[in-house]
Amino acid sequence: EDQVTQSPEALRLQEGESSSLNCSYTVSGLRGLFWYRQDPGKGPEFLFTLYSAGEEKEKERLKATLTKKESFLHITAPKPEDSATYLCALKYGNKLVFGAGTILRVKS
Amino acid sequence: ETGVTQTPRHLVMGMTNKKSLKCEQHLGHNAMYWYKQSAKKPLELMFVYSLEERVENNSVPSRFSPECPNSSHLFLHLHTLQPEDSALYLCASSQDYAGELFFGEGSRLTVL
Numbered sequence: 670e671d672q673v674t675q676s677p678e679a680l681r682l683q684e685g686e687s688s689s690l691n692c693s694y695t696v697s698g699l700r701g702l703f704w705y706r707q708d709p710g711k712g713p714e715f716l717f718t719l720y721s722a723g724e725e726k727e728k729e730r731l732k733a734t735l736t737k738k739e740s741f742l743h744i745t746a747p748k749p750e751d752s753a754t755y756l757c758a759l760k761y762g763n764k765l766v767f768g769a770g771t772i773l774r775v776k777s
Numbered sequence: 778e779t780g781v782t783q784t785p786r787h788l789v790m791g792m793t794n795k796k797s798l799k800c801e802q803h804l805g806h807n808a809m810y811w812y813k814q815s816a817k818k819p820l821e822l823m824f825v826y827s828l829e830e831r832v833e834n835n836s837v838p839s840r841f842s843p844e845c846p847n848s849s850h851l852f853l854h855l856h857t858l859q860p861e862d863s864a865l866y867l868c869a870s871s872q873d874y875a876g877e878l879f880f881g882e883g884s885r886l887t888v889l
Contacts, residue, residue, distance in 0.1 A: 673819070703877060703878070705878075705880075710865075710882075710883070710885070711882050711883065712781070712783075712867050712869075712880030712881050712882050712883045713820075713867070713878075713880045714880070715877055715878065715879060715880075718877055756820070758820075758878075760875050760876075763874060763875045764875065765822070765875045765878070766819075767819045767820040768819060769817065769818065769819045770819075
């Protein structure tokens with residue numbers, strides 16, 4: 670059973686069309702949830718860390734939220750430069766498990 | 778230089794070659810990692826070094842051999858690879874083991 674599931678696999682948005690990406694998990698004893706952005710052919714870039722349910726973090730057009738079972742990455746009024754793959758990763762115990770990612774394409 | 782630097786960025790090798798990937802971090806971190814990224818698959822953890830000691834080896838074939846001579850440098854030695862080993866190999870570092878990861882740009886490996 671997958672411990673981390675990201676949905677949708679791919680998302681196409683028009684510029685300015687707000688939406689959310691989902692990261693759901695089944696592990697217990699969560700010690701942190703991380704969001705990363707990855708551009709094609711490059712390494713993932715760290716965005717946020719969330720530690721407890723109810724926590725929120727914001728950066729420019731991105732806002733990450735966390736509940737006991739899932740995290741959302743909200744993208745408000747996206748621009749073409751927001752196009753990338755967004756990865757979430759969970760830390761439990763001393764393990765770090767990545768999801769498969771959501772590929773986001775924003776068209777102008 | 779800042780951050781995590783990986784060389785080479787691209788590598789093409791035959792199945793009988795021996796090559797090495799290099800990673801250097803300038804962040805003063807204590808842990809370093811090798812990940813494999815294949816198309817449409819989650820990042821796969823290969824090796825972790827914490828304070829220069831290997832702490833994880835996730836059933837990686839012996840044709841991959843890591844080396845961590847000090848806390849700033851990490852190598853991945855490659856020999857007699859298979860075509861299915863073609864992937865993006867990512868190096869990362871974190872302040873502490875399993876903390877926030879900072880990745881390099883990756884080394885794109887193609888095995889012919």
